[in-house]
Amino acid sequence: MSQQQTDVRLIKLINTITVCVSIAVGVALPGLYFLTKFNHQHGEVAAFAHIHGSLVTNAINKNPHMWRFEEHKLMALMADFSNTEHGGVTHNKYNSVHSLLNLDRSAILRNDEAVLPWPVLSHEVTLYDATKPVAFYRVEQTMRGMMIETLFVAGFGMLLALLIAIPLRTLPLRALRQSQQRLVHMAHHDILTGLPNRALLDDRLNQAILYARRYERQVTLVFIDLDNFKTINDSLGHDIGDELLKETAERMKQTVRQTDTVVRLGGDEFVIILFDQPEKAESITNTLQKVRDVIAQPLAIGSHTLRVTCSMGLATYPEDGEDVTTLLKNADAAMYQAKALGRNNFQFYTPEMNSKLQERVFLQQGMLDALAKNEFVLLYQPQVHIQTGQIIGVETLIRWQHPELGLIPPLRFIPLAEETGMIVQIGEWVLRTACKQNKAWQALGMPPIKMSVNVSPRQFKEKNWALIVSSALQESGLEAKYLELEITESLIMENVERAIAVMNELQEMGVQLSIDDFGTGYSSLSSLKHFPVARIKIDQSFIRSLPGNDEDQSIAMAVIALGHKLKLKVVAEGVETEQQRAFLYENECDEMQGYHFSKPVPAASIEQMFVKTIRS
Structure with a gap:
């Protein structure tokens, strides 16, 4: 009914x-x-x-x-x-x-x-x-x-009945109307922030388009996504996240004109309809700058002082679309471009953005089935001892063997997996598969080597991450000392205390830990000495210009010396030339990997490398 x-x-x-x-x-x-x-x-x-x-x-x-x-x-x-x-x-x-x-x-x-x-x-x-x-x-x-008295009483009774009937009918009908109005309001407004929702967005935007069409004006649709809101929501709790959303919504509402409309689509996504805009882009730019500045202002919630930024994408009627669906889609594409360019900025829509958005949607939908269809494959890049040239370990690298697009490199889908949360399932699959592969190599008679597996920030934040690692080791039968987990400096510095606690738990299992891309995360040396790690990896951006670049030489030499002082092994990534190898050898770098020795290869190729080593 x-x-x-x-x-x-x-x-x-x-x-x-x-x-x-x-x-x-x-x-x-x-x-x-x-x-x-x-x-x-x-x-x-x-x-x-x-x-x-x-x-x-x-x-x-x-x-x-x-x-x-x-x-x-x-x-x-x-x-x-x-x-x-x-x-x-x-x-x-x-x-x-x-x-x-x-x-x-x-x-x-x-x-x-x-x-x-x-x-x-x-x-x-x-x-x-x-x-x-x-x-x-x-x-x-x-x-x-x-009888005459009774008639007078009957008249009084009719008057009393009227006095009772009026409120008896009016009050319930008024309550019913108020209930209907509340239901209509709830159907068209967001419960948390009180802003219009998607249902009312269509109506308001259609009205704005009709007005602009009649008077030859413009309508600008701004798609806004808060940067790193999920991190705040996950780390501080949903109550803090809700308060942040309400305050941000109120700030945006107070910044724009009364004729403009601020809409919450859901989560940390908002839309602003800038009504009746002139053709000059300066006024729009000024408005967006005000919105960006007001969102970025520090916000005190309880005992926390928070600061968030936002990425904004713009689409304008009639140049970028003449209907609600097209404008919203194009503004969304521009917003993703703003995120890709470093966040905390705004981008105007261009037709080229649609192809990127379509690819993004295509990959996102494909990832949902990729695990079930076994489309992900692992490659292994050897890590060699700089003195002996022997393979002492391999780094696990994932590729996506797409049935239509072919072999997709990780840079095309890993960021999307991080954003959607799919990286948790994918990362767990990589970990379990790598452990099984290392155990299989040992069963073939290969000398034991360490298997390095990259850990994403999203994985590391899982409360049961240590249990997942323990389960993967037990399932494969691999000894913990032959598993190395690579984590980044930025991951550790997000929450140093929790990171050290998790790292200590993994170290107690016997799992080795290394800091990947060292030198790019700006970790403090005072914190570094507390990290229970066995290796630090010099980022390839400092290796690429060796030995000709004096600054990179200084950085590489400093990292090697620092690692040795802290009794850590130092691994150089991205070694591609003999000159680079020679420089690292002379400066006593411990290990290295890169195309100079081998590209990432399938498991069978690693087996062949060991067979050749044994025969030689």
């Missing part, structure tokens, strides 16, 4: 109840009054009849044979009855008529010859002469006065 049908039924029910209550009050009040007065008057008439009949009976008994011949005495007696009070009640109050009747009901005496107004209430009693009925005594009263 629809809400409209339910409301119609409620209105009918309210009207029915109102009518029933009104009728009940309008009829019951005069009816009750009439019954009360009728019983009172009927009792009074009967009492008068009995009292006065008794008096007449006493007179008869005094002269039982002559009473009918002394009518003048009886008449005087009945006149006295009419004009005297008994018990404080006057007999003729209701225009009483007293009559003495024969046994055939014909009148013997009557104290008043006037005709009583209709309706008349009467009561008679039997008169006895020595237990023998000889006559009847009748008392009559008109009910005209009582």
Whole structure:
């Protein structure tokens, strides 16, 4: 049953109840009054009849044979009855008529010859002469006065029924209308922030487009996504995240004009409709700069002081689309471009963005099935000892063997996996597969080597990450000392205390740890000494220009010296030339990997490398 049908039924029910209550009050009040007065008057008439009949009976008994011949005495007696009070009640109050009747009901005496107004209430009693009925005594009263009073009471009852019916009908209908208004508001507004939601976005944007079309103006749609909101929400809790969203929504609402509309699509995504815009882009740019600045202002929530930035994408009617769907899609594409360019900026839509967005959606949908369809494959890049040239380990690298796009490198899908959360499942698959592969190599008789697996920031934040690592080792049968997990400096520095706690837990298992891309994360040396790591890897950006670049030489030499001082092994990444190898050899770097030795290769190629090494 629809809400409209339910409301119609409620209105009918309210009207029915109102009518029933009104009728009940309008009829019951005069009816009750009439019954009360009728019983009172009927009792009074009967009492008068009995009292006065008794008096007449006493007179008869005094002269039982002559009473009918002394009518003048009886008449005087009945006149006295009419004009005297008994018990404080006057007999003729209701225009009483007293009559003495024969046994055939014909009148013997009557104290008043006037005709009583209709309706008349009467009561008679039997008169006895020595237990023998000889006559009847009748008392009559008109009910005209009582009927007139009842009519007045009925009028008052109708007025009372009206006074009851008006609020009885008005208040429930008002409550129903308010409930309907609340439901409509809830259907078109976000519960958390009170902003319009997607349902109202379509209506407001359509109105803005119609106005712009009529008066040859423009409408700008701004798609906004808060940067790193998920990190705040996950680390500080949803209550803090909700307060941040509400305050950010209020700030945006206060920044734009009243004619503009701020919409919350969901999560940390917002849309602003800039209504009636001129063709000049300067005013739009100024507005967006104000929005970006106000969002970036520090925000105090409880004991936390938070600061968030935002990425914004713009699409303008009519250049970038002439309907709601197209404008929203193009603004979304521009927003993703803003994120790709470093976040905390805004980008105007260009047609080239659509192809990137389409690829993004295509890859995102494909990733959902890639694990189930075994489309991910692992390659292994050897890590060699700089002195002996022997393979001492391999780094696990993932590729996506897409059925249509071919072999996709990680840079194309790993950031998307991080953003969507798919990296947790993918990373766990990589870990378990790598452990099984290392154990399989040992079963083939290959000398034990360490298997390095990269850990994403999203994986490392999982509360049960250490348990997942332990489960992968138990499942594969691999000893923990042959597994090395590579984590980045930036990952550790997000929450140093928790990172050290997790790293200590992994080290207690026997798992080795290394810091990947060392030198790019700006970790403090005071924190570095507390990290339970066995290796640091010099980022390839410092190796690429060796040995010709003096600055890179200094950095590489400093990292090697620092690592040795901290009793850590130093691994150089991206070694591609003999000159680079020679420089690292001379400066006592411990290990290295790169195309100079081998590209990432399948597991079978690693087996062949060891066979050649054994034969040589």
